[in-house]
Each structure stands twice: as C-alpha cells, then as structure tokens.
Amino acid sequence: MSHRPFFNRLASSPPAALGAGMPRASKAVSGMNVTVLRLLAGALAFGIFLFDTLSPLEGAVAVLYVLVILLAAATGRRGDILVAAASSLFLIVTAYLVVHGLLLAGAPALRGLVSLASTAIASLLALKSQADTATLAAQARLLDLSHDMTFARDSQGRITFWNRAAEEVYGWRPAEAVGRIADELLKTEYALPRATINQTLHMTGRWDGVLVHWTRTGERIVVESRWALRRDAKGWIVGVLETNTDITEREAAHAALVQSERRYRRMFKASRVGLIEEDWSAVRAELAALGLNDGASLSRYLTNHPAFIVKARQLARIIDVNPAFLAMVGVESTEDFLRSVDDILSEGDTTFGSALAAFARGDPFFEDETEVVGSDGRRIPVIFALTFPAPDDSDCKVMVFAVDATERRKAQDAALQAQAELAHAARVATLGEFTASIAHEVNQPLMAVVTSGEAALRWLRRGQPDLSEAGTALERVVSEGRRASEIVKRIRAFLTKAAPRSSEIEIAGLVEEAIQLVQRELAREHVELRSEVDIGLSPVIGDRVQLQQVVVNLMVNARQAMVEHGGQRLLTITASRISPTEVAIAVRDSGPGISRHDPERLFAPFFTTKPDGMGMGLAICRTIAEAHGGRLMAESPPDGGAIFSLILPVSQHGASV
C-alpha cells in the first residue's frame, strides 16, 4: 500500500517535507478502499468487543482498539477517525460494564483505563496526522499541476516522491519510481563532479545547474535542475527535493544559435572582404526628426544641406570591424577603430549622401565606390556595399562590405594610360597628315612679324620718319606675334601627352578649336566648311584634348573621303541637343558615303582605306567616346555622303539648368 510513507514522513518543515509520497495515500484510499477499511475497522472493533466481553482471559485486550483507530485513519478522513474513536471508547466502557459491572475492581479497572487512554491518544495522533496530511495533500496537488518534473529522494538517493510531470516526461509511474535510486533510474549525467555539487548543496542548501536525464524510452533530455536540501525539525538532513525543467528544445535552439553565431563570427573574422558593422540608430532618429517622408524631397534636402550629411557621418558609429578591413586601412586592433564613419571616409566622399537617401527610402541595399583614409593618411579606393536593416527593425545595424579597389584602380589607370598614349599617337599621326598646312599656318604670322618689323624700321629711317606708319606696323608685329604663339599653343595642346583631365567643356568652343586646327587643310583641298552650332548647348564633362581629337579626326576623314571622291566638297559640322541628356556633334561630308554592308567595320582597329593609314583613328575615337559615357556612330544618309556623330551626355549640372 502506498499510504505507508505517511508514517515515514517526519514532521519537518514544508516544503522540504513535501514529496514524501503521502498525498497519494488520500487519493488511493477512496471509493471501494474506504468502504473496505471501514468494514475492516468495524469488524475488528466488533471482534475485539466480543473477545473483550466473552473471553475469560483476563488481559488488556481493549488496547487493540488502537488498531481500529489506525484502520480508520487509513481512510484519511477526519469523520472516520472521530467515529472510530467514539465507537472504540464506547465499546471499551460497555465491555467493562458488561464484565465487571459498575464495580470498580483494582486490576481490571486499571487495564480498562489504560485501554481508554491508549485509544484516546491514538485517536488524537491520528487526527493531527490527518490534518497535516490534508495540508500536504493540497500542496502535493499543486506540485502535480506543475510542468516541472519534481521528485524527492532520501539521503540514500532513493526516490520517495514522484510528481505527475515526472511520470509524464520520464515515463515511470510513481509506483515504479519510488524506492529506486534516482541517479540510476534516470542515468543522470553531471557536468560537474558530484562531490562539488554536494559541497555546494551542503554549504548553501541549494544547487542548480544543467543535467542530462534519460527517459524510460531511452530519450535524452536536458534539464535545468534545482535542488533543495530537506532537513527535519532538528536540522538532520533527510533528503533532497529536485525540480527539473525540460530545456532540451531550448538547449537545442540555443546551441543552434550559438553555432550560427560562431559560424557568422568565423565568416566575419576570416572573410577577405572588409566588413564593418555600424550602428545607425542615431542617424535614423535624426532622419525621422526631419519629417521628410518621400525619397525625392529627402534627396533634395540632402543636396541643399551638406552639413546634415557631415552630421550623419559622425552619427553613424562603427561597432565592429573585421581583420580584413583592419589590414586594408593598416590599423592594429579593433579597439583603435571604434569611431564614427566620418573618421574613415575621405573628405571628398560623395557617396554617403546617396547611401543616406537609400537608407531613408528603406532600400535594403546600396553600393558604390569611394575612398577611405588609412591610418597613415593614405587614401584607399574601395568598392563597397551597405545592407540596411528593415525600417521597422529596432536593431539599427548596418553591415558594410568593402573591397580594396587599389589593384583594380591601378589596372584601370594602366588601361587609361595605355589608351591615352594610343590616343596621343593617333593625334600625332592626324596632325602629321597635314604638316604642310601647319607649317604654313605658323609661317603666316611669323612672316607678318618679320616683314612688319622691317617695314617699321624703313618708315623710321626715312629722311622724314613716318611715325604713324611705323606705329601701325609695330602694332601688327605685336598682334601677329601673339597669333603665332596662340597657334603653337593650340597645336601643342592638341599634341599634349598629359594624362586625361576631366573638366566642363562648352560644345561651341570645342567645335571652334577643332575647326581652327583643320580649316587651312580643308581650304587647301578646296573643301567648303559649314558650321552650325546651336546656341546655349549644355556643357559636357570630359577631357578637352581627347574630345577635340575625335572632332578633328572626323573632319580629317571627311576631307579625305571627299578629296578621293571628286565632285562637290562640302563639310558640315553641326552641334545640337538630341535628347534632354545628350548632345551630338555631327560631321557630314559629301563624299562617297559608307559601305552599306558593314558600317561597324569602320570602327574596327586596323581598318583603313588609306594606303599608308594605320587604321586606328576611328577605333580610338570610339574608345574615347565610350570613355566619356557617349557613343560614336556612322550612317549614310539617302541623299549621299556620310555622317559621323559623336554623342555625349551633358553634365549633370548643365542638365538641370
């Protein structure tokens, strides 16, 4: 019978007293059992009464009524105890009266009194015990409601109590578990030596930690275990109450998280791409304070308020950087780096404003190229990508991926250099085709200078010096000297080998300069030149010399086509806007036109129609056009001749005008 522990239970303080298994007694003793117990108690009482009354044996048989009380108490019901006590006392008295009458004889009377007293004492104890048991039962029911697996073990480690959750999770019923050694039953695995745990337990009365238990079905579960030492009233250790929470899933999830975190950390550390983690929460707050909702008005605001961009750069804090990025900028440790974005971006950076606009728009992503400043002040070109958190993400972390573009930049520079040199060679070759014209063009002013100078001398050396004539001649000396130097300057500029320089270029000026370089050559070949440049064209951005080279080359080609063709020689150069973002400089000749088979062939390197030509002119011109974000196209209009068009994007600044 499981109600036995009731007697084992010592009167120690709850809750340590809990778990003695007793609460089950009151439950188990119900229904049929209660009736059986009552009948047994009744039958026993009746038997004792009969024996007491009828037996000739002189003795303290009535003491056995204690057993009746105990049987009644076993029902756990206060009423039963009271009934049993009252009945027993009544039967003791009745039996005495029947046997001895009202006579108070010495020995029998004493035995009767002892019986009465023992029955009464047993009843009182049973009542007290019943009261305690009721309290404990209530508390035990609470334990059964708990989802934590709770059991108690005695000082030998044997299970003395086993709650419902323990039954459900571990798989053993209380009857099977109670009495077993807990560590054996559950195959408990400890992360720490048991001795250490016991030490903690005895010193503090408590221990908690993570354990591994195995269930009846062989399933491994991880539990968070809390132990409390149970002591009796006198302070003697009687056992341990152990409460376990199944954290297997939580543990697994956590382990997965830890693993994932480690994996990402490893990626962060080992990546050869420079990584920066930035906190933009202050930036977000600052943007929100502006109250500009749509992207367009924000972009406008950023354009007009560069100070805001600077401020935002300072607000974007760097939280972490990986070794690759540290190596890129030549910084030793991460700690030296936890500053704001403003500290690493070069002052010429133009990308942060765009990134800010993308962030404010809620874009997930932004990429561009810029320069960061290394520890030694060196500027490092980088290609970077930013990933932004979702707008509703409270964790406002921005990840930056940066790749050192130095090598790429070098390769680009080398390619540009090679292209520039090729372009230069082509310019020299182009001018070489009309050295005679150039010599003439330079000689004209020089001759005017020399002749005017000599004329001036003669006017002065006359018997009557003519100062007015001499003055006029000398003015011409000065102006023609300037003109000669302008021509030389123009040719030198055209033949310059300097690296391409980007600047804003007025189309009209560009066309005019190109015309000046070739007009004498055209005149010599009796080519009529017409120039139609629209007024107020937006400027373009690019290298003046290279663009001029393209126009000159197109005009020289046009001249050649017409000279070989015979017939009318008319060269028309026009410049006009062909779309809101593009201007075209078109050179049209009255030559034989372009072969219809493959106009693109013209632009292939080494394609030439000249006996001593290199065939690089148009190929280089196209490269130059494309390097300027434009195109170079050829067409043969139906009414004859050929049109070569250089199409260039107008500068952003000019486009908005």
Added chain:
Amino acid sequence: MNGQVSARAASTSPSSPFVVIVDDDPAVRDSLDSLFRSVGFTTCLFGSPTELLLEQLPDVPGCIILDVRLPGISGLDFQSQLIQRGVELPIVFMTGHGDIPMTVRAMKAGAVDFLAKPFRAQEMLDAVMAAIQRDQQRRSASAALDSLRDAYRTLTSREREVMMHVSSGLMNKQVAGALGLSEITVKIHRGNVMRKMNVRTLADLVRIAEALGIPRS
C-alpha cells in the same frame, strides 16, 4: 576663304612702279603693303586671285607677289590663267617650306623668283626690283617692236614680198625671177623697203624680219 576685297589704289605718282600683293592672310598682306610703301612703291592688295582677275591693272611697270598655296585656286594655275589673259606681269612667289616640285614648275612657267616664308625684307625688295626691271625691259622691247610693226604696215604687198625674199638672203636677180619682175623694179621696191623700215644695211633688215616673225621664202 576670307574673301575680303582689299585692293588699294595707287597712292604715289601714277608712273611709279606698282606691286600687286595676293594673299589670303590680311596680316601678311598688310605687312607687305607697309614694306613696299615705305620704299615708295604703289601697292594693290587682293585677298584671292579671283579678285585680281576682275580688276583692271594700271599700265605701268610692276609685278605680282603671290602665295603658291592660295585658297580656291593654286598659285600655279592662276599663273597660267594670267598668261592666257595676256597679263604679262612678272610673278614673285612666296611659299612655305618643302614645296620644291612646285618651285620648279613655277620657275619654268616664268616666275621671276621664289621666296620661302618668312623671308628677309631685303630679299623680297630685291626680287621685286628685279621683277619690275624685267617688266620695264619687256615693256620697252615690246614698244620697239610696235614701231617696227607700224612701219611694216606701211609697206605695199609687193614691197612685203620683196622684203621677205631679200631678208631670206636672195640676190636682186633671184628675187626678180621669183616674183616675175625686172631687176630694176626689184631694186626700186628694195629701196622703198629700206627707207620705210628705217634701215641702212641688209643685216638690220634681216634682224627686223626675224623680230617681226616674217617667214623665209
């Protein structure tokens, strides 16, 4: 190219030698103009050969200064056009460097001189003086020939026949035989020819016949 007409009328005495300057570059034109006027020449300036062809030039000794590389028409073509039109002014060419084949052609066609730009003023003045002198000689030679032609025009057709045979070296008797005349008559005609042509000796007559291009019998 720049097509501006800039002929300058003679500013000094009408009989002073004149220089025609043709160059498309106004500065070059003006500097040459100044130079020639400083030494007392009369100048005529043209921006292109076509302008010159439209102009009536003064009938005094002079020369033309021309750039071989002129827009519209080459200097050499222009030279031949002038000759076709009977303009016999000597031409001084100006040129850039490296135009040797052109130089040769120009000299063959009768250019007086060829100056490479930039040249010294004295070289140009010398060349122009030489050209003008040559023009003067050509002019006086042509004036003498004109008077011979006038004299020749006064001869009768019989006298011209006699002159042709005599200047060809025939004896009076042979001339008489060839023309079916008497020897006396031939003598009379011959005397008339010598008087009208203003010569004393047969050698002079032969020279004149050659100058006038009279064919031999």
